[in-house]
Amino acid sequence: QLHLQESGPGLVKPSETLSLTCTVSGDSLTTNTHYWAWIRQPPGRGLEWLGSMYFSGTSYYNPSLKSRLAISIDTSTNQFSLRLSSVTAADTAVYFCARWKPYDGRIFDMWGQGTMVTVSS
Amino acid sequence: QSVLTQPPSVSGTPVQRVVISCSGSSSNIGSNTVNWYQQFPGTAPKLLTHTNNQRASGVPDRFSASKSGTSASLAINGLQSEDEAHYYCATWDDTLNGQLFGGGTKLTVL
Numbered sequence: 001q002l003h004l005q006e007s008g009p010g011l012v013k014p015s016e017t018l019s020l021t022c023t024v025s026g027d028s029l030t031t032n033t034h035y036w037a038w039i040r041q042p043p044g045r046g047l048e049w050l051g052s053m054y055f056s057g058t059s060y061y062n063p064s065l066k067s068r069l070a071i072s073i074d075t076s077t078n079q080f081s082l083r084l085s086s087v088t089a090a091d092t093a094v095y096f097c098a099r100w101k102p103y104d105g106r107i108f109d110m111w112g113q114g115t116m117v118t119v120s121s
Numbered sequence: 122q123s124v125l126t127q128p129p130s131v132s133g134t135p136v137q138r139v140v141i142s143c144s145g146s147s148s149n150i151g152s153n154t155v156n157w158y159q160q161f162p163g164t165a166p167k168l169l170t171h172t173n174n175q176r177a178s179g180v181p182d183r184f185s186a187s188k189s190g191t192s193a194s195l196a197i198n199g200l201q202s203e204d205e206a207h208y209y210c211a212t213w214d215d216t217l218n219g220q221l222f223g224g225g226t227k228l229t230v231l
Contacts, residue, residue, distance in 0.1 A: 037220075046123060047158075047166065047209055049220035062219050096165055105172040106213050106220070107156050111165035 002026035004097050004112035012091075012119050018084040022097030022112055029075050030055045035100040036080045037108060038071060040093040048093075052100045053080065087119045124149065125210055125223035132229040133200045141226045143193040143210030149221055153213040155193040157186050160207045160225075169208070170195065197228070205230045 008020035022036070029036060037052040051061040053071045061069055065084070073080040084091060094116050098108040126144040133139040143155065154173050158166040168177045170186040173193070183198045193210055210223040 039222075046225040047160075047211075047222040049222060052220070060219055063217055098165075100220075105154050105156060105175070107168055107171045108158075108166070108211075109168050109177075111167070114165055 002099065002110045004099065004110060006095060006097050006112045006115040008095075008115060008117070010116055010118060012087055012117060013121050014088055014119055015086055018082070018087050018091060018117055018119070020082045020095055020097075020115065020117070022080050022082075024078050024080070024099075027099065029073055029078050029080060033101060033103055035060075035102055036071075036073060037098045037100040038082045039096045039098055039108070039111075040091075041096070041114070042090075042093040050082065050084075052102075089119050091117070092119045093117060123222065123224040124214065124217075125212065125221050127208075127210060127223040127226045129224070130227045130229065132231055133197075134231045135200050135202065137200050138196060138198045139200060139228065141195045141197075141208050141210075141228070143195075143223045145191050145193075145212065145221075147191055148216040149191075149212050149214040150188065150193055151191040152215055155186070155188050156211045157193075157195045158209045158211060158222075160209065166209060200230055202230045204228060 003025045012018045035052040038050040053059040068085045070083045094114040096114045097112045099110040156171045157169045159169045160166040173188040
């Protein structure tokens with residue numbers, strides 16, 4: 001059974017880099033029809049897609065965040081990661097990792113439970 | 122403010138039918154398929170419908186989705202108290218070359 005679990009610091013200082021990891025079990029990050037994605041949700045607000053990556057390195061990023069965002073995949077540990085630099089209070093949100101199927105309706109069919117990240121000094 | 126426009130809230134009584142709309146443009150809904158997600162407080166979103174009108178596995182047939190032109194909608198027939206949640210439409214945008222979510226609609230069952 002597929003399971004995704006986010007992990008990382010719950011508190012990040014302004015101007016620093018937010019780093020999160022998603023550990024995937026029950027599926028391989030190298031499955032050829034799957035991308036791996038990050039989505040966030042500020043408190044009391046809606047969902048915002050951050051980016052999606054294929055294990056080969058092909059990626060799509062939200063244009064509004066592209067200059068600060070990097071997603072990477074480690075196939076040896078079956079984990080993928082998010083790095084968001086120069087954070088501000090506006091980056092405070094619950095961060096979800098998810099599996100994205102671009103060839104199957106472009107659906108996010110499986111999600112992690114989410115992890116809350118607060119940007120504050 | 123999201124590129125995909127949803128009403129912030131809708132409400133209905135048990136057994137009633139409600140419809141949640143999602144309005145976009147030619148670069149997103151007009152040229153790509155639409156998916157809907159259901160989210161309960163404190164939990165991750167769950168795929169509800171996909172490819173415009175297909176229910177995800179295990180979703181009751183009370184839920185139905187459709188798309189016409191640059192708009193999409195999610196209908197819930199025979200409302201139940203457990204349907205009270207937030208609902209989000211989602212699609213790809215060819216101009217942004219990225220995924221979009223609607224602003225979300227809170228469904229209240231009175």
